[in-house]
Amino acid sequence: MSYSQIPKRKSTKVVSSIFMLIILLLLTCCNEVQNNSNKMDPELLNKAEQLASQFLIIDTHIDLPYRLEEEWEDISERTEKGHFDYPRAKLGGLNAAFLSIYVPAKFEGIDGGKDLAESLIRIVEEITADNHDKFRIALSVEDVRNNFNKGIISFPLGMENGTPIEGEIRNLQYFYDRGIRYIGLAHSKSNHLGDSSYDENRQWNGLSDFGENVVREMNRLGIIVDVSHLSDSTFYDVIKVSSAPVIASHSSCRYFTKGWERNMDDMMIKKLAEYGGIIMINFGSSFLDNDFRVGRAEWKKKVKKRQKKNELDEHDEKTQDYIKSTSREYKENKIYVSQLVDHIDHVVKIVGIDYVGFGSDFDGVSDLPIGLEDVTKYPNIIYELLKRNYSEEDIQKICSGNLLRVWSEVEDVSKRIQLIED
Ligand SMILES: [Zn+2]
Incomplete structure (x- = not known):
């Protein structure tokens, strides 16, 4: 071996090592791509994305106002944090997001609940005033449809927790006038309207007398009653008292989370559907598994x-x-999109296609399934539904048709009650 050969051999060795490394990297990459394409059929995914952009998609529970109250971000641009912003909503095909006006249970019985609700509504009003071409508050089914036709994202408002009513029936008219279109009667604690599923204290064993009057006044005004978070007895009381169909804005099926009262059992889902209501499935991993x-x-x-x-x-x-x-x-x-679709499937199996939709709880839950990380991911749900041979007509019902039917009925009941009063 001549002296001059040594560096040459060395360099050949280095070159061949680098070459091997590149080959290895390429193989790993190809393998990953292959695995992904194995998991998802590109043609079906394309179809799902096309349907997501074509169909009106409604989500009945996004906790954006409280997130922004805690830490402001300009959601007209891509934000660093959170699950919702304009570019991501557009990518996912989301057209109407019920924004949650959430007042924590600690405000029950003290001043401040109504003021906090008011300040959260004002946050949404500011966002829509600054971005009129992107977002608008929607007060009716008609508003949602009109905004959809113009490519504008609707923000209907839903209140989470009846604490801000502060024992005054007239506050319902106040919040109706401020744009609130559903109210979840309680949150983590039982309150002056009724008992919560999370609270061992069942002071009313259902709705309080005042809570019953609140439900009747909500029917009269055209505010949807939301039964998510309520105890089972409160749910059955609501069904007895309400003359309009009700919604569970962000609950899943107890069938998959045995004994956990925050989700709805089969009997409740049947009762809900029997009275024309709807369950909007919560995407949180804890709700699914x-x-x-x-x-x-x-x-x-x-x-x-x-x-x-x-x-x-x-x-x-x-x-x-x-x-x-x-x-x-x-x-x-690990939890996957298919498990969310198992919940949808379960509802369809027990009551049919007309009583289920999306109530993600985005910006409100911290753990989400793989493939459902934020508002860009609705096409993944549609993909899974297509895979299970759901028809386009059925998928459209899940995306928004069912919820709009319920909301229209609530509007009609209100009109009828007010007509009799006149
Ligand atoms: Zn909640």
């Missing part, structure tokens, strides 16, 4: 226990570090 929900709940207990032991605040850096390093445990249980 029991193991995920239990794993997360156990992990949360562990975080709370540690916080208490070390006398730490939930915003403390040490708590946040602990959350980051341990939350992986429960997240190992």
Whole structure:
């Protein structure tokens, strides 16, 4: 071996190593692409995307106002955080997002609930005033349809928690005039209208007398009654009292989360449908899968226990570090779009195609299935529905037709009641 050959051989070796590395990388990439294409049929995905842009898509629960109240972002542009903004909504084909005017249960019985609701409504009014070509508040089915035809995203308003009514029936007229078109009667705690599914305190064993009057006044005004978050007894009381169909704006099927009252069981779904109402499926992983929900709940207990032991605040850096390093445990249980569609399928199986829709809880839940990370992902649901041989007509019903039917009926009931009064 001559001296001059050594570097040459070395360089040949380096070149061949780099070559091998490139080959390996290419193989890995190809493999990934192959796996993806194996998972999704490109032609069917294309069809799903086409339907998402063609159909009116409504989501009945997006927690955007509260997210912006906590940390402002310009949602007319792509935002860094959150699940919703204009470019992403357009990409996903979302045309109407019921924005949640959410007032935490801690305001029950003290001043401030009505003011907070008012300030959240004002946030939406400011957004729509600044971006009239992109977003508009929708007050009726007709508004939603007109905005859709103009390519504008509708923001109907739904209130989450009846606390801001503050014991005054006339506040319902006030909030109707401010644009509220549904009210979820309670949230995490039982309140002066009725009992919550999350609260062991069942002070009314259903609706309170005042809560019954609230339901009647909502029927008269044309505000949809939302039964998500309510205890089972409160739900059955609502069904008894309401003269218009009701919605569950963001609940899933208890069939998949046995014993968890926040989701609806089969008997309730049947009752809801019997009276013309609708269940809008929550996308949160905890709502879709029991193991995920239990794993997360156990992990949360562990975080709370540690916080208490070390006398730490939930915003403390040490708590946040602990959350980051341990939350992986429960997240190992992966949830997929197909599991959301299992919930839709289940409703269809027990009551038919006319009583189900989307109530994502985007910006309100932290854990979402793979392929449902934000508002760009509605086509993935349509893809899964097509895969299961749902017809275009049925998919259109799930995307918005069912919800618009219910809302129209609520509008008609209100007109009829007010006509009799005249
Ligand atoms: Zn909620």
